[in-house]
Amino acid sequence: MIDLPAPKPDVMARRDEILAGLQAVLPGDGIIVEPARVKPYETDGLSAYRQPPLAVALPRTTEEVAAILAFCHRNGVRVVPRGAGTSLSGGALPLADSVVLGLMRMNRILEVDYANRLAVVEAGVTNLGITNHVAADGFFYAPDPSSQLACMIGGNVNMNSGGAHCLKYGVTANNLLGLKGVTIEGEVFEVGGRHLDAAGYDWLGLLTGSEGQLAVITEVTVRILHAAEGQRAMLAAFRANEVAGQAVDAIIASGIIPVALEFMDRPAIHACEAFAGAGYPLDAEAMLIIEVEGSTEEQDMLLGRLKEICERFDPISLKVAETAEQSLAIWKGRKGAFGAVGRISPDYLCMDGTIPTGQLPFVLKRIGEMSASYGLQVANIFHAGDGNLHPLIMFDANDPKSFHDAEQFGADILTLCVEVGGCLTGEHGVGVEKRDLMTVQFTPFELDQMRALKTAFDPEWLLNPAKVFPLKDNPGLRQAA
Amino acid sequence: MSETLAPADEAGVSAAVAAAAAAGEPLAIEGRGTKRGLLRPVQAARTLSLRRLSGITLYRPQELILSALAGTPVPEIEAALAERGQQVIAEPPVLAAIFGGSEPPTLGGLVATNLSGPRRITAGAMRDHVMGIRAVNGLGEVFRSGGRVLKNVTGLDLCKLLTGAHGTLGVITEVTLKVLPAAERSGTLAVTVPDLATGVRALSAGLGSPYGVSGAALLPGEAPRAVLRIEEFAESVAYRLGRLREALGRFGDVALIEDAGSRELWRGIREAEPLGADAEDAVWRVSVEPTAGPGVVAAAGLPRALLDWGGGLVWLAGPATAESHRRVMAAARAAGGSFTLFRAPEPLRAALPVLPEEGPVLAGLRDRIRTVMDPRGILNPGRMYAG
Numbered sequence: 001m002i003d004l005p006a007p008k009p010d011v012m013a014r015r016d017e018i019l020a021g022l023q024a025v026l027p028g029d030g031i032i033v034e035p036a037r038v039k040p041y042e043t044d045g046l047s048a049y050r051q052p053p054l055a056v057a058l059p060r061t062t063e064e065v066a067a068i069l070a071f072c073h074r075n076g077v078r079v080v081p082r083g084a085g086t087s088l089s090g091g092a093l094p095l096a097d098s099v100v101l102g103l104m105r106m107n108r109i110l111e112v113d114y115a116n117r118l119a120v121v122e123a124g125v126t127n128l129g130i131t132n133h134v135a136a137d138g139f140f141y142a143p144d145p146s147s148q149l150a151c152m153i154g155g156n157v158n159m160n161s162g163g164a165h166c167l168k169y170g171v172t173a174n175n176l177l178g179l180k181g182v183t184i185e186g187e188v189f190e191v192g193g194r195h196l197d198a199a200g201y202d203w204l205g206l207l208t209g210s211e212g213q214l215a216v217i218t219e220v221t222v223r224i225l226h227a228a229e230g231q232r233a234m235l236a237a238f239r240a241n242e243v244a245g246q247a248v249d250a251i252i253a254s255g256i257i258p259v260a261l262e263f264m265d266r267p268a269i270h271a272c273e274a275f276a277g278a279g280y281p282l283d284a285e286a287m288l289i290i291e292v293e294g295s296t297e298e299q300d301m302l303l304g305r306l307k308e309i310c311e312r313f314d315p316i317s318l319k320v321a322e323t324a325e326q327s328l329a330i331w332k333g334r335k336g337a338f339g340a341v342g343r344i345s346p347d348y349l350c351m352d353g354t355i356p357t358g359q360l361p362f363v364l365k366r367i368g369e370m371s372a373s374y375g376l377q378v379a380n381i382f383h384a385g386d387g388n389l390h391p392l393i394m395f396d397a398n399d400p401k402s403f404h405d406a407e408q409f410g411a412d413i414l415t416l417c418v419e420v421g422g423c424l425t426g427e428h429g430v431g432v433e434k435r436d437l438m439t440v441q442f443t444p445f446e447l448d449q450m451r452a453l454k455t456a457f458d459p460e461w462l463l464n465p466a467k468v469f470p471l472k473d474n475p476g477l478r479q480a481a
Numbered sequence: 482m483s484e485t486l487a488p489a490d491e492a493g494v495s496a497a498v499a500a501a502a503a504a505g506e507p508l509a510i511e512g513r514g515t516k517r518g519l520l521r522p523v524q525a526a527r528t529l530s531l532r533r534l535s536g537i538t539l540y541r542p543q544e545l546i547l548s549a550l551a552g553t554p555v556p557e558i559e560a561a562l563a564e565r566g567q568q569v570i571a572e573p574p575v576l577a578a579i580f581g582g583s584e585p586p587t588l589g590g591l592v593a594t595n596l597s598g599p600r601r602i603t604a605g606a607m608r609d610h611v612m613g614i615r616a617v618n619g620l621g622e623v624f625r626s627g628g629r630v631l632k633n634v635t636g637l638d639l640c641k642l643l644t645g646a647h648g649t650l651g652v653i654t655e656v657t658l659k660v661l662p663a664a665e666r667s668g669t670l671a672v673t674v675p676d677l678a679t680g681v682r683a684l685s686a687g688l689g690s691p692y693g694v695s696g697a698a699l700l701p702g703e704a705p706r707a708v709l710r711i712e713e714f715a716e717s718v719a720y721r722l723g724r725l726r727e728a729l730g731r732f733g734d735v736a737l738i739e740d741a742g743s744r745e746l747w748r749g750i751r752e753a754e755p756l757g758a759d760a761e762d763a764v765w766r767v768s769v770e771p772t773a774g775p776g777v778v779a780a781a782g783l784p785r786a787l788l789d790w791g792g793g794l795v796w797l798a799g800p801a802t803a804e805s806h807r808r809v810m811a812a813a814r815a816a817g818g819s820f821t822l823f824r825a826p827e828p829l830r831a832a833l834p835v836l837p838e839e840g841p842v843l844a845g846l847r848d849r850i851r852t853v854m855d856p857r858g859i860l861n862p863g864r865m866y867a868g
């Protein structure tokens with residue numbers, strides 16, 4: 001189990017009083033304390049770590065959020081904000097002395113404005129819920145994490161989540177206009193609005209991706225876009241990772257930016273094929289799924305050019321979808337990747353580093369060597385256009401050594417990502433998982449300065465503490481204990 | 482004229498800032514000073530110029546990444562990108578027509594002011610494409626944020642915090658940008674509309690279509706023209722303009738402006754030339770939700786206006802008086818938007834709020850953040866807010 005700061009003795013000693021106080025702030029069904037009902041909140045998408053909190057608060061309005069935060073602040077109680085709890089980095093993992101502040105009951109779509117291409121939604125609306133709400137009118141909310149059925153916009157904002165189509169449409173930060181939030185003191189504020197580039201400091205940019213460290217977000221104004229006329233995919237398989245990498249370079253150099261450009265290595269191809277039977281070439285070392293958008297003629301034109309480019313690299317297999325159904329078939333294996341790996345190994349860690357795309361062959365080679373030396377299998381899925389690499393490390397959770405090795409293997413991969421010029425996390429966030437690796441990417445001074453910015457928002461370090469920043473020698477937490 | 486320090490490298494910048502911090506002496510931070518007239522005048526005996534930190538330090542066209550030192554002239558970067566068929570995504574303006582002067586803007590100044598052009602409406606602002614930054618804080622300490630990859634959520638995003646902070650939170654020494662291929666072809670439809678409100682409806686119809694409109698401006702005048710741009714491969718430009726033309730006919734007569742004409746038109750819009758600001762005019766930039774743009778023009782009641790970003794970016798020009806400014810502020814506030822006093826004589830800029838006041842919560846956070854980044858208050862003091 002990961003190290004968490006010791007529970008605050010004063011809070012633990014006053015447990016009953018604090019729970020009664022919370023219930024007075026949110027009467028009715030707003031506070032959950034019974035262990036059986038608290039249990040679902042003890043972990044998130046990184047389920048290797050579990051810790052039941054003191055209580056769970058489920059407010060329905062911004063005012064209720066403010067009241068809970070003001071109460072917790074007055075009483076020195078730590079707060080862990082939570083959306084759907086799909087974080088893969090343990091960002092929503094509770095602390096024993098914390099109140100989990102769940103936003104899921106704030107799930108109303110407040111307004112859709114097509115003329116201004118925006119929607120105002122509460123933090124607990126799911127990512128896909130926004131798109132579903134506007135899809136009949138041809139619109140969509142662009143960032144599409146694979147977890148979009150479950151994950152919530154408040155979680156997306158705090159993780160700055162990406163998706164398969166962010167090469168063209170950007171990540172969460174690029175698709176927001178405004179936020180309503182509450183400080184740890186319980187003060188409500190708004191940043192941005194319904195317009196672009198509000199003058200003043202970029203509060204919107206600072207809060208996005210802040211992993212619940214700075215404030216609790218209760219409302220989000222997102223941009224919505226009209227969907228393209230259609231999309232279609234192609235598949236190209238190659239003899240070596242290097243060759244697939246060269247094909248990616250040639251595509252970008254041609255001036256075409258596909259909406260999606262996904263790379264799978266041999267183990268990923270095999271896992272997905274065994275699971276989904278999508279017709280992936282099993283003799284390939286590397287495979288690309290490339291998707292373009294536009295009218296049927298535009299798709300033909302772009303896919304024609306892409307096919308020509310891929311042909312220069314002596315592909316083992318090249319399939320251009322002729323229809324939407326064929327396109328879905330190409331995606332079928334990739335979309336089932338998590339399930340596929342789950343079938344080979346019930347337990348796996350999904351890593352998330354970013355590398356300069358040119359370093360891919362080298363990094364995959366090194367990962368292969370590490371896999372052999374740890375004796376753990378790994379499958380690699382890569383957003384090839386933007387360098388975001390997702391190694392899935394398979395292990396056996398019943399064997400403590402296997403889990404420990406998997407964690408160490410993951411840390412080695414992320415360290416390698418930084419060494420080749422990349423970073424620890426492209427879209428899943430630091431959370432608890434990578435917090436102690438932050439010293440690999442940042443200097444002590446850089447970390448101190450970021451901690452001081454957190455302190456500016458949250459002087460007592462009550463908001464989602466023990467995440468993002470290394471636990472060791474953390475002045476914020478020493479102060480709080 | 483104040484004394485100018487022009488260190489040759491980041492270590493020199495750091496030393497200059499550390500010395501100023503120790504002495505408690507404010508510094509005016511600039512690249513080549515092309516936006517010196519923007520926002521409030523800075524009271525500082527010394528200017529710290531980044532002009533000697535110049536040059537592209539990394540360019541990987543296949544990785545869509547370019548890094549350059551803060552003092553690098555933007556035209557130099559654009560030329561290097563053009564050689565490989567790429568461009569700065571946000572189409573940033575130079576604004577020589579507004580601020581005068583013949584110096585080129587620098588990358589650091591561009592990022593510090595977060596100025597974006599017409600393509601901002603669909604492709605994002607400068608702040609959306611700053612992937613990495615190196616900077617010196619108000620004590621002279623060097624720090625980095627982000628990196629040289631396109632996707633990065635590691636730690637707090639200080640790239641965004643510094644972009645648009647007008648040099649008040651740190652002296653930017655190097656920037657890494659995401660870049661993209663430039664489109665093969667440009668094409669524009671110009672719709673002659675009866676009034677501005679109809680014009681914005683035409684722009685909304687285009688921006689709410691599947692055709693990827695990459696510029697949507699409204700040129701006022703007796704017969705206002707709504708102009709909508711497509712930038713794509715040649716086949717796509719022809720096809721999409723054809724479809725858009727069908728959709729826009731109901732708003733007014735539609736004319737086609739082909740490649741070269743389209744590029745020239747949008748170069749002008751990017752530079753706010755159709756605004757036609759007089760030499761004596763003050764200039765404002767107001768940002769509101771697009772449908773509120775025409776109302777802002779009417780409420781401000783100033784003689785000259787130009788709308789971009791689908792109607793949401795309102796350029797205004799008129800008499801440089803406190804009364805004009807009061808009307809612009811009121812119009813922006815009523816529309817729930819934001820304003821910038823973009824150009825005005827120095828006494829006016831010094832006496833007026835050049836940006837909207839933020840509420841007490843944000844004002845408090847702003848002070849605390851400035852205390853973290855610049856505890857002695859020496860970086861461009863007073864540039865954004867008085868006191």
Ligand SMILES: Cc1cc2nc3c(=O)[nH]c(=O)nc-3n(C[C@H](O)[C@H](O)[C@H](O)COP(=O)(O)OP(=O)(O)OC[C@H]3O[C@@H](n4cnc5c(N)ncnc54)[C@H](O)[C@@H]3O)c2cc1C
Pocket residue numbers: 044045080081082083084085086087088090091092103123144145146147150151152153154155156157158159160161162163164211212213215216217218338427428464
């Ligand atoms: C199968 C699977 C696939 C995934 N695919 C992707 C993917 O493609 N791309 C991607 O980017 N991520 C992906 N993720 C990760 C995860 O879904 C995202 O990080 C998501 O944004 C988390 O949203 P959530 O609502 O579940 O937030 P949670 O997990 O509940 O919380 C995430 C973090 O945000 C904080 N937080 C949540 N809500 C608020 C709020 N309102 N105010 C303040 N802080 C808050 C929490 O404290 C926590 O630190 C995937 C996860 C799974 C399980």
